[in-house]
Amino acid sequence: MSDLKDQGTAINLLSCAKTFAGGVQALEPLDLEIAGGETVVLLGPSGCGKTTTLRIIAGLEEPDPGGRVMFGDDDVTRLPIEKRKIGMVFQSYALFPNMTVRENIAYGLMVRRMPKPDIDRRVGEMLEMMHIGDLEFRRIDQLSGGQCQRVALARAIAVQPRVLLLDEPLTALDAILRTRLRVEIDQLLRRLGITAVYVTHDQGEAMSLGDRIVVMSRGRVEQIGTPRDIYYKPNNDFVAEFIGTINRLRGIARGDHVEVAGASLPWSANRSGGEVEILFRPENVTISNLKSAHLKGNVVTSFFQGDRTKLILDGLGERQVIIETTDRVEFIAGQEIGFRIDPDSMIILNT
Amino acid sequence: MRRPWLFYSQFAFTIGVCTFLIVPVIMSMMAGITENFFLGIKSGVTLRWVYEVLDLYLDTIYLSLLIAVICLIVTLILGIPTAYVLAKKSGRWARMFEEFLVLPVAIPGLAIALALIVTYGGFRDFRTSWGFILVGHVLYTLPFMVRSVLAVLSSTDFQTLEESAASLGASFWQRFFGIIIPNCRSGILAGSLMVVTLSVGEFNLTWMLHTPLTKTLPVGLADSYASMRLEIGSAYTLVFLIMILPLLIGLQMFGTSKERKPAVPDEDPSEQANQQEIAR
Amino acid sequence: MDRHEYRNLVILVLPTGIFCVAFFLLPMARLVLIGASGERGIAAYLDIVTTPRHFESLIATLVLSITVTATALVVATISGLFLERNRFKGRGVLISMLTFPLAFPGVVIGFMVIMLAGRQGLIGIVSKALTGDKIVFAYSMAGLFVGYMYFSIPRVILTIMAAAEKMNPALEEAARSLGAPQWRIILDVILPALKPGLIASGAICFATSMGAFGTAFTLATNIDVLPMTIYTEFTLNANIAGAATLSIVLGLITWAALYIARNLSGSNVAAAG
Numbered sequence: 001m002s003d004l005k006d007q008g009t010a011i012n013l014l015s016c017a018k019t020f021a022g023g024v025q026a027l028e029p030l031d032l033e034i035a036g037g038e039t040v041v042l043l044g045p046s047g048c049g050k051t052t053t054l055r056i057i058a059g060l061e062e063p064d065p066g067g068r069v070m071f072g073d074d075d076v077t078r079l080p081i082e083k084r085k086i087g088m089v090f091q092s093y094a095l096f097p098n099m100t101v102r103e104n105i106a107y108g109l110m111v112r113r114m115p116k117p118d119i120d121r122r123v124g125e126m127l128e129m130m131h132i133g134d135l136e137f138r139r140i141d142q143l144s145g146g147q148c149q150r151v152a153l154a155r156a157i158a159v160q161p162r163v164l165l166l167d168e169p170l171t172a173l174d175a176i177l178r179t180r181l182r183v184e185i186d187q188l189l190r191r192l193g194i195t196a197v198y199v200t201h202d203q204g205e206a207m208s209l210g211d212r213i214v215v216m217s218r219g220r221v222e223q224i225g226t227p228r229d230i231y232y233k234p235n236n237d238f239v240a241e242f243i244g245t246i247n248r249l250r251g252i253a254r255g256d257h258v259e260v261a262g263a264s265l266p267w268s269a270n271r272s273g274g275e276v277e278i279l280f281r282p283e284n285v286t287i288s289n290l291k292s293a294h295l296k297g298n299v300v301t302s303f304f305q306g307d308r309t310k311l312i313l314d315g316l317g318e319r320q321v322i323i324e325t326t327d328r329v330e331f332i333a334g335q336e337i338g339f340r341i342d343p344d345s346m347i348i349l350n351t
Numbered sequence: 352m353r354r355p356w357l358f359y360s361q362f363a364f365t366i367g368v369c370t371f372l373i374v375p376v377i378m379s380m381m382a383g384i385t386e387n388f389f390l391g392i393k394s395g396v397t398l399r400w401v402y403e404v405l406d407l408y409l410d411t412i413y414l415s416l417l418i419a420v421i422c423l424i425v426t427l428i429l430g431i432p433t434a435y436v437l438a439k440k441s442g443r444w445a446r447m448f449e450e451f452l453v454l455p456v457a458i459p460g461l462a463i464a465l466a467l468i469v470t471y472g473g474f475r476d477f478r479t480s481w482g483f484i485l486v487g488h489v490l491y492t493l494p495f496m497v498r499s500v501l502a503v504l505s506s507t508d509f510q511t512l513e514e515s516a517a518s519l520g521a522s523f524w525q526r527f528f529g530i531i532i533p534n535c536r537s538g539i540l541a542g543s544l545m546v547v548t549l550s551v552g553e554f555n556l557t558w559m560l561h562t563p564l565t566k567t568l569p570v571g572l573a574d575s576y577a578s579m580r581l582e583i584g585s586a587y588t589l590v591f592l593i594m595i596l597p598l599l600i601g602l603q604m605f606g607t608s609k610e611r612k613p614a615v616p617d618e619d620p621s622e623q624a625n626q627q628e629i630a631r
Numbered sequence: 632m633d634r635h636e637y638r639n640l641v642i643l644v645l646p647t648g649i650f651c652v653a654f655f656l657l658p659m660a661r662l663v664l665i666g667a668s669g670e671r672g673i674a675a676y677l678d679i680v681t682t683p684r685h686f687e688s689l690i691a692t693l694v695l696s697i698t699v700t701a702t703a704l705v706v707a708t709i710s711g712l713f714l715e716r717n718r719f720k721g722r723g724v725l726i727s728m729l730t731f732p733l734a735f736p737g738v739v740i741g742f743m744v745i746m747l748a749g750r751q752g753l754i755g756i757v758s759k760a761l762t763g764d765k766i767v768f769a770y771s772m773a774g775l776f777v778g779y780m781y782f783s784i785p786r787v788i789l790t791i792m793a794a795a796e797k798m799n800p801a802l803e804e805a806a807r808s809l810g811a812p813q814w815r816i817i818l819d820v821i822l823p824a825l826k827p828g829l830i831a832s833g834a835i836c837f838a839t840s841m842g843a844f845g846t847a848f849t850l851a852t853n854i855d856v857l858p859m860t861i862y863t864e865f866t867l868n869a870n871i872a873g874a875a876t877l878s879i880v881l882g883l884i885t886w887a888a889l890y891i892a893r894n895l896s897g898s899n900v901a902a903a904g
Contacts, residue, residue, distance in 0.1 A: 058518060060514055060517075080517070080635070080636075081514070081517045081518055082517045082518070082519075082520050082521055082522055083520075085520070086518055087518065087519075088514075088515065088518035090511055090514070090515055092508060092511055094508070094511040094512050094514065094515035095515075096512060096515075096516070096530055096533075096534070097507075097534060098530075098533035098534050098536070107516070107519055107521070107529075108519030108520055108521075111516075111519060111520050111521040111522070111525050111529075112520050155519065156518070156519075159519055159520065165518075358713075358717065361709060361710070361712075361713040361717075362713065362717075362719075364709055364710065364713075365709075365710040365713050365714065365725065365729075366725075368706060368710050368729065368784060369725055369728050369729050371780075372728065372729060372731070372732050372781065372784065372785070373728050373731070374747070374753065375743035375744070375746040375747045375753070376731070376732070376743065378746045378747075378753060379742060379743065379746050382746070388751065389751060428646070429646055429647045429650060430647070432643035432644060432646075432647070433643070433644055433647040435643060436640050436643050436644040439640065440640065448644075448648075451651065451656075452647070452651060454655065454886065455655055457838065457882075457885055457886040457889045457890075458659075458842070458881075458882035458885060458886055459841070459842025459843075459844070459858060459878070459881055459882060459885060460842070460844065461842065461844050461858050461861055461862065461878060461881075462659075462662070462842075462861075462878035462879065462881060462882045463655070463658070463659075465662060465861070465865065465874060465875060465878050466655075466658035466659045466661060466662040466878075467654065467658050469658070469661055469662060469665055469871065469875070470657060470658040470661045470662075471658070486654050489650070489654075490651070490654055490655055493647070493650075493651075523635065523636060523639045524639075527643075548734045549734070552734060552735065552736035552739070553736065554736045554737050554738050554844070554845040554848075555737065555842070555843070555844045555845060555858075558844070558845070558848070569736045569738050569739075569845070572736075572738050572739065572742070573738045573845070573848060573849060576738065576741070576742055576745075576849050577849075581751060584742060585742075588739060588742055591739065592739075595734060598734070599731065599733075599734055602734070603727060603730065
């Protein structure tokens with residue numbers, strides 16, 4: 001797999017910023033290196049600049065003066081999208097309603113004036129690859145959302161683009177289909193070994209698809225890293241909050257432990273004085289007996305979810321705490337329980 | 352829940368309005384094929400008046416059709432690109448241009464005709480050609496073409512379609528002719544029907560712009576109402592109604608039809624086939 | 632957007648721009664100048680108020696247009712609401728017939744009025760048979776009123792039906808669930824929903840009635856409405872400057888009516904007919 005990956009075109013953004021008419025800065029100067037064959041996910045809430053970044057890579061937006069976009073050794077900053085040899089998949093699929101599935105897939109080849117037999121062959125390959133052979137002569141309005149998505153992917157890949165750009169391709173689909181297509185896209189990207197940039201606001205998608213994730217907010221990059229880095233070692237509050245559920249408690253550092261909600265937690269940093277914040281994820285706790293517990297709280301509600309039970313606790317400061325357990329025990333509202341936090345996955349931030 | 356008296360009184364009222372609108376139309380059609388209108392239909396049914404109309408006014412029918420077709424071609428060439436640009440640009444200048452474009456519809460035809468005459472009336476050859484009438488018709492019908500196409504463009508996400516075509520390597524002109532125009536077909540069709548219907552029936556401008564040698568159908572109609580017997584006027588009206596009837600029916604079918612896409616659920620067989628594919 | 636695309640858009644819009652400037656903007660500008668070219672200069676534009684004949688014509692046209700608009704709105708609202716909210720056999724045919732006269736030119740409408748209320752018209756025949764008196768009103772302001780109803784009713788009915796279709800039925804059900812009587816529902820829910828459509832189509836009726844020429848021309852040349860006055864000034868009196876000033880004032884009135892309506896209703900309003 002790794003030898004395939006080297007074939008992809010590297011993307012390099014050099015201090016790309018974007019200010020729209022009216023002075024709104026959608027993107028602060030951004031430097032981003034994407035290796036050939038790598039899949040990078042741009043993740044963040046709406047308005048964070050992820051789509052603007054993608055559109056700058058695509059050539060649909062020009063970066064503010066000073067910014068440069070490199071595809072390998074080519075400077076494509078001034079190149080309009082139609083000359084960049086990219087493939088792009090849109091959130092709304094943007095299939096041409098005046099054409100059949102076949103004509104849609106062939107479109108990019110046709111405008112490149114590829115000879116007819118070559119077009120036929122390539123379209124055939126695409127139809128087979130995306131398992132949509134039986135849809136070949138359908139009109140676009142006769143397709144379901146999932147089928148549209150496959151056609152859109154086939155159309156983008158058919159032209160053998162240097163890089164593949166995907167703008168929230170699964171957002172318009174329902175939850176079950178989304179999960180299924182996520183797997184499919186992942187397999188496809190690995191098989192093609194193409195450089196891909198994938199925009200989403202769904203952290204689940206980001207975690208499962210990205211070799212690396214770029215977490216963005218308000219036009220700024222908050223963190224770039226592998227899914228594991230982002231999840232276990234968030235740089236800051238924003239990243240921690242945005243990726244998955246996380247609990248935060250206020251405490252005071254006292255040497256080798258931290259005082260929280262009348263209890264004490266072990267701490268390796270051994271520093272005294274000052275307020276700190278303790279962050280931990282719901283799944284990184286174990287329910288223990290009250291004596292050996294790090295923290296104690298009262299059950300407000302419990303949600304049985306089959307493989308595990310989610311508990312909402314109070315009595316641990318001003319915010320409620322969410323924990324998960326795989327214990328097959330029933331919990332009653334009002335019950336006091338104690339739990340321990342896995343010290344390796346606990347994050348302590350100075351405030 | 353329904354109150355019958357309200358239903359029936361509204362129904363009767365609506366029938367009354369309809370009668371008011373339709374009875375004169377039927378009367379004029381009947382009069383056109385009646386031997387002697389004063390005596391009524393019992394005087395006999397004849398096509399004599401229709402033949403007489405064709406004899407007297409056939410050239411006006413030809414001219415009207417000619418002008419309508421050329422007017423359509425001109426409004427297509429001018430209107431579609433203009434609608435596209437207006438859909439694409441949302442700035443103040445674009446809105447001002449749109450306002451300016453619609454002015455010939457907001458201002459009475461009489462005023463525009465006067466303006467054209469005082470400005471270009473001195474160009475003899477132009478003034479006496481049907482091109483002079485054509486200019487008026489294009490001015491008057493162009494906004495309808497533009498609006499019709501613009502309506503379709505603003506109801507579709509053409510911008511994304513265009514971006515996706517561009518991402519596949521299509522140039523500006525390939526996008527305009529290959530993606531934009533085919534996808535506003537319904538608007539172009541509705542606009543075309545409107546343009547032809549309006550051009551064939553235009554009188555306000557045409558009466559001022561015409562010359563004895565360039566008479567269109569409505570000009571001929573006015574002429575026959577003023578100087579011919581009622582049966583001939585009626586027969587002429589009948590000919591006119593028969594000419595625009597297909598256009599009106601077309602307008603009702605395409606002009607007001609709402610395009611509803613059949614929603615295809617995600618559980619159809621091909622999807623399930625893919626599902627199994629993945630499960631393996 | 633890159634410079635090439637900007638250039639291409641300009642290329643696309645240029646022919647229309649040239650056409651409209653050459654055949655609309657320049658002629659209208661010239662008309663304005665001609666209007667002010669008389670010995671009294673720009674003051675000629677006050678003629679419409681100071682010359683009794685012109686002023687009366689203006690007032691008569693305004694009164695006629697306002698009456699036509701108001702009547703058409705009431706009639707079409709009743710019928711339009713009925714047609715949109717009820718489903719019955721023959722509804723489609725009824726709608727087709729009601730909207731059929733939409734594209735009739737003014738001259739044909741004039742002829743229809745003659746058919747209805749002219750010397751050999753239906754009303755004349757029926758009234759003569761019933762009372763012995765032949766009622767003929769086609770060749771007067773009343774005939775013009777009937778004629779203008781002809782193109783106004785179909786247009787407003789279409790607008791009302793479109794607006795009524797878009798109306799959220801839950802609003803009416805909510806009002807009913809809160810115990811509102813039928814007349815309150817009409818007042819508080821239905822009419823507010825129709826308001827933009829009423830304003831827009833009302834403005835079109837008004838502007839078209841102000842500027843229509845064909846109907847009056849067919850009925851009689853001595854009906855004293857503004858377009859006829861302009862026509863008479865231009866052809867019979869060869870008073871080109873006078874015709875120009877009246878045309879400009881008339882154009883300003885119709886354009887202003889449509890412009891105001893568009894800003895009030897927030898929708899697109901264009902006159903026709």
